[in-house]
Amino acid sequence: MAYPTLVPSSRTFTAGDYPYKSFKSQNGSETRILYGDKRTGMTLDLGYENIADTAADDFITHYDETKGGFSVFTLPDEFRTGWGGDSGAIDAATGNKWRYDGPPQIASVRPGISNVTVKLVGVL
Amino acid sequence: MAKVYTGRDGRLLIDGTEQIKVTNWSLTGNLEVLETTTLGDSQRTYTPGVQEFNGNATLLYYNDGTGRNDAATALKNVLKIAGVSDTDTVDLRLRLVEGNTNHDVQLTAYITSVSFAASVGEVSRADITFQATGALTAVTI
Numbered sequence: 040m041a042y043p044t045l046v047p048s049s050r051t052f053t054a055g056d057y058p059y060k061s062f063k064s065q066n067g068s069e070t071r072i073l074y075g076d077k078r079t080g081m082t083l084d085l086g087y088e089n090i091a092d093t094a095a096d097d098f099i100t101h102y103d104e105t106k107g108g109f110s111v112f113t114l115p116d117e118f119r120t121g122w123g124g125d126s127g128a129i130d131a132a133t134g135n136k137w138r139y140d141g142p143p144q145i146a147s148v149r150p151g152i153s154n155v156t157v158k159l160v161g162v163l
Numbered sequence: 164m165a166k167v168y169t170g171r172d173g174r175l176l177i178d179g180t181e182q183i184k185v186t187n188w189s190l191t192g193n194l195e196v197l198e199t200t201t202l203g204d205s206q207r208t209y210t211p212g213v214q215e216f217n218g219n220a221t222l223l224y225y226n227d228g229t230g231r232n233d234a235a236t237a238l239k240n241v242l243k244i245a246g247v248s249d250t251d252t253v254d255l256r257l258r259l260v261e262g263n264t265n266h267d268v269q270l271t272a273y274i275t276s277v278s279f280a281a282s283v284g285e286v287s288r289a290d291i292t293f294q295a296t297g298a299l300t301a302v303t304i
Contacts, residue, residue, distance in 0.1 A: 045201075047202055088199070120202045148197060148212070149213055152197060152210065152212075
């Protein structure tokens, strides 16, 4: 199955960075070498609050299908619901796809209802 | 027939026994709601969570002619030397009477606090608060 098409209740995106290395000389001046022209390493934390357990287990199913953090995938449009800016700005940048940065966490709230937290990282 | 209920219609039963000299009782029901609002929503949405019921009552510290003292019995649910155990629940029935018809809320509860004092110029009374455990047993209001 694809990543669940639920609308998250919270979303935190960090933009990652370009691969470069900086060298600092003894007089304090810095030299940087750029190793690539694609931004990578962006992270996305998604929270799904008070969803049915039957929806929460879809995240585990998907996590199994991607062999945890091994395989990469794209996200459905629902993940950016409520975002009014450029749709690509908070997605994996060009050349990147998402993979799990850790296992989905499921916190049971009451019988049949759970909170799910997912951490993703963009990789080239 | 139209009917306005007052304190005259109120009764309190503990473990099936109508308490004597009750001056008031109150019951509060709460429903915790869980927010289901998602990104993009303009109004908050909720789903029902867990319910709870609690309340309080006041009984005069009163010995009837037979030595019965309901306030003392209630107080002993908390003021115990041996401590309170799981089985120290009481069956509470909060009742409004209309002729031969009883409007009841029945619940199983722990007496969670008692307040007992003697003051010059005042009748000694026991204020008790209770916390229901589990669902309401019966509702006939």
